Amino acid sequence: MTPRNPLETHLSAIPTKHTVFTVCDARTAVWTYGPDDAATTFILVHGFRGTHHGLELLAAAMPECQFIAPDLPGFGESQPFSGTHSLEQYAGWLTEFCEIVDPDASAIVLGHSFGSMIVANAVTNLSPRRISLVNPIAENALSGPDRILTNIAIGYYKLGALLPERLGSWLMSAPFITRIMSEVMAVTRNRALRQWIHAQHHAHFSDFANRQVLLEAFRASVSDDVTHHAADFPSGTSLIVGERDKIAPLPSSQRLQAAMPGSQLFVIEGVGHLVHYETPLALARVLRETYNTGS
Template structure:
């Protein structure tokens, strides 16, 4: 198993924690996790990529307000704020070129960073957010979720964390998102969500980040993609339907789309080997 090294950077007024896998002097690839997660969600993918690509190093930061990274004290936790944070992190951690990968909400953060001036050599998006959460069949559920996070932000912090980290609610979310029928893998996914899905700093930051996650799509930033782009999606994704992913591919010039049958929004848990193989091919093309 590939082990990690923890590095820290002072970015946007907060100490940002970054887990590195692979060759210490290798070509850098950043992996940006999704909403309410932390680096653990992409750890398995980073480890497999490091094993398959000995000439690269894979950097997995905790987003501000999640995991070990604290919130940004003077910056709104909206999409622009996260994008500017990512640009500043890259300037410190890998100023001489990099590949950028984002999963789910991380795909939005990467897109916002491109808009803010990020210049990667290559972009990889896993389960990108390509459909508006406030429109279509998911709109009612999104409004309910906004109310849930708003209620949490109005409570005293201890009570808020009890509500927002409620194990029953987390389990229901996990049951809905997991598509695998493998009982061991399914149990592991639930354990991962219970262990790390509530590792947020405070309820107010969580509400800001959630609003950012449901108020934008990657397709808003399609014109910012000027480098080779790989999209990896599941055909059973409850958050972004396949039709929207096909539309996103058409909007991003020259984008390559890889589709995983029977997989939903948890490609990083349910199809790690397949995703790592496609990403390895893409990194080989770049090299």
């Protein structure tokens, strides 16, 4: 039996629309949750190897808000770019996407993990929108504390690209690899929640267009960090981090906050890189208090 999260029951009661836009010549699949007349709208930018599913529990936790959740090009139901899947290309896509779905620039743009890097590369073009970063990648993975694991991952993705098509594609989406990644990221001791997280990763972590897209996106994910763009962020930017995050450690997030004038740092205790999965209600509480959504 597939594990269920109690918030999924609430999610099924949220008004949801599925639409498609062509953004930077890529067919982009979009899910919009919540009321059309909501006072507050969030545009969600998911992480590496994820899809819109990763952040949708926020819609269940904050039914008073509207959430616009696209699949990044090359992932989920969105087509890949015709060119390279670089941070610059994703930043251009995000800029154009926001202009289409939020022409009056009133939404809050929320990026998780790799999504925080995309937001960082586009931030000068997103003004005057407010920004929230969840588990932001504050330090370049090639020089961070887990650079040995990063180099192992680089070798894994390179091997997947070099192998014959069938074998390489299998390696890139092998269930045991997905499970290892999921075990590394999940820190909760709640058995049922861990099972649900692993099931989510099993269902969506290998939903990418092809292995070349995955390799290019991975290269993008280790090519930059948010701190490099800290001075470009507007005052009032919120940084929401996990106390036990191994991928984006708390000390690096604290340095990011110090380098980002006027930003606010919120630390959720006992959670790692999966704040959106392990503690969505705590995340929602921070967002409500920060942006006064009215619930």
